Amino acid sequence: MTLYSMHSWTKVTLFLLALLSIFARSVSSTSRRALVQGKPSEIGFRVTLKHVDHGMNYTKLERIQRGINRSKSRVQRLNAMVLASNLGTYDVESKIHPGNGEFLMNIAIGTPPKLYSAIMDTGSDLVWTQCKPCEECFDQSTPIFDPSQSSTFSKISCSSDLCQALPTSTCQDNGCQYLYTYGDYSSTQGILATETFTFGSDSDKVSVPTIGFGCGEDNEGNGFDQGAGLIGLGRGPLSLVSQLNEPKFSYCLTSIDGSKTSTLLMGSLANTNSTLSTTNSKSSKVVTTSLLKNPSQSSFYYLNLEGISVGKTHLPINKDIFSLNDDGTGGIIIDSGTTITYLEKSAFEQVKKAFTSQMNLPLDDSGSAGLDLCFKMPKGTTSLEVPKFVFHFKEADLDLPSENYMIGDTNMGILCLAMGKSSGMSIFGNVQQQNMMVVHDLAKETISFIPTQCDAL
Template sequence: MALLYSLCCVSFSALVIVALYVSPVVSTSRRVLGDYGKLENGFRVTLKHVDSSKNLTKWERIQRGIKRGNHRLQRLNAMVLAASGDSAEVQAPIVAGNGEFLMDLSIGTPPNSYSAILDTGSDLIWTQCKPCTQCFDQSTPIFDPQKSSTFTKLSCSSDLCEALPQSTCSDGSCEYLYTYGDYSSTQGVMATETFKFDSVSVPNIGFGCGEDNEGDGFSQGAGLVGLGRGPLSLVSQLKEPKFSYCLTAMDETQKSLLLMGSIASANESLGEMRTTPLIRNPSQPSFYYLSLQGITVGSTRLPIKESTFALEDNGSGGVIIDSGTTITYLEQAAFSVLKKAFILEMKLPVDTLSSTGLDLCFTLPSGSTQVEVPKLVFHFDGADLDLPAENYMIADSSSGVICLAMGGSSGMSIFGNVQQQNMLVVHDLEKETVSFIETQCQNI
């Protein structure tokens, strides 16, 4: 079955018309910590893409995202390799870091406004704090805990201090060191504070007050909000540990959305909900691992062994869903099979000269206004995702190419944010599931 990728937006029978752009074990256990952020209902905030303030075309944003995604993939694979014991290098515990979206929030009493990077691949919430021995430039004043009446340092025996991958004790206070996969880091004191998201205030959120911070990846914001599965993350500290997001396409003016707590539940009136269980990787407990059982291109299920995407006993391999990675990366053997299938189905010449940064591009017919592309279905455990064409094909008529928004990986596979756009994606840490509803974000 084929989809038509076109300048007009019409649908009929089995063909869908979309725009041609110009420019091993399921676990239900969860570590519950002390009495931190209490939130009876929930809140919603808009998200900004990290490149939204720049005067860039969609294609330029994609290319920048691909470069960041390639670096992120390398960091993630290095982390898994180190944790599996296959790396000879001994180093401090490292986490993923960075992301593709920013959220606005306020910290302290009285509240001070900041933007922070949202990251589903790490746990710690932190911001730069005074006195700062080393801080990167940020557009807002650095948070001064002495001017907040609700700032409280955490003791060394606190649950959150004990949950840190690396900490020390100084004068009874918990000090942390959090190192990211690109060797950027934040170091400071653990504390609790009142956070405000839109109009909703949440007291006693545990966070890192960073007094020594370095790295190139944080310059878009004043810190980072971890949404991983570990106990330090924002979602784990809420009374109802769930969140959802709807990510718009990069060229849309409509903002992306993040919903936290009870309001993050999927509204089935939006459309059919597909739910798949999460898999837990003891060596990487922060990541959201899914069970990918196969892929269909066109009308053919690809000859890829299910074990290709399996999580190995040593913690390597597997598939994670990640909002902080732009495109999807598949284990190299699987990606090679997928590439061959697309070359066979597309019936267009492969473009070998383009500098898009993507692995597979095709030359568009001269003067074409639409082109057929094959269906693409990801078969997760209990959830078949039949993706819209714009969630995996990116066209640039000015360059005369249309490209597959996917790449190969020498380790883990990642289901990236282009493939998730215009879906409500619900992460439920209590039920240990991820659910998908295809929708337009403005409908939420």
């Protein structure tokens, strides 16, 4: 059993924090701006991330509930996308992407740079913002980008590789026109162009020229009204990760009930090889496992999950439940834009059964929390023992801290499992990732989880 505390947090050694801090400062501004064949090389920068509910007076459970509501269409669309692709109906009109997201990052676009806040999304590729003249634009807190006021704005030709990589495009006046549609029926349509993007703040600012992005003149729906556009960090050629030509990035998400910001590290600053090797000799908590590719869903980061343990019980889940099938269905992706983890229905039912049998608490079947499994807590409870939860990835076991899968609310007197069921594909959500440095290494096709006190970075 492991202890769940209403006030618990993930601990990390000062040694690890010091290593991360030293490494982050070791990259010179000269190397960050180097160019190779017109593309950035050895670029590294740090960006602050804010949860979309940052600064709002919600309890942890209320934040989870709001996130679940935002994620509903995303989860449905993620599964529908894979199914439609398998049936051969995915590209009938326009390719549809998950949409929405849970974290915002500050960027600056153009010369001179103009500040914007955009949604970070590891489940899609296109980088875009709203642009003048706007035929249809949603409200945003900053002025809409005006390309006529930037000396570095340039349209992309129809024959360019980036234009060819778009799921839906047309050619007009020798310029590439795009349409990108999301799962909540939001969409962006406009001109594909290049611009100088500036990341970071103060002395750590890094300007990167000729980033391909969508200059959206017709943007419909309410899926992106938290920000002024989106930064796609998926695996496809249009994403920021691919355009930087740096195959590594990492993020560290603070507790969902906290008021502190999170961190995104791109390129050379996410190169944690030395940190990982040192930490491996000092700690057994660094977990590295392989990433999988799905040819029919090239944007997603698929994990190689082989099983789950609850308490001392290794659940008898058929290994094929989490396998990525030859037809592109199934599997489990890691996604920053989905709040809680969703497991394929039969696997979730076994998890639910195991928790029900191992928790010495009565079930709460009121449905008031909006989660599938909740228990009644005795009055005055501040901490409880709960079963351990372990994800068994290929050659690596991820033992989650209790606050990454149990959500308690003393006012309501309930304790809930922060997971749900899905149909088909499973999704590893951001609550399960909190207070971990999540390192994507696309050169090695691996992903690493390093327990980290993210608000101390």
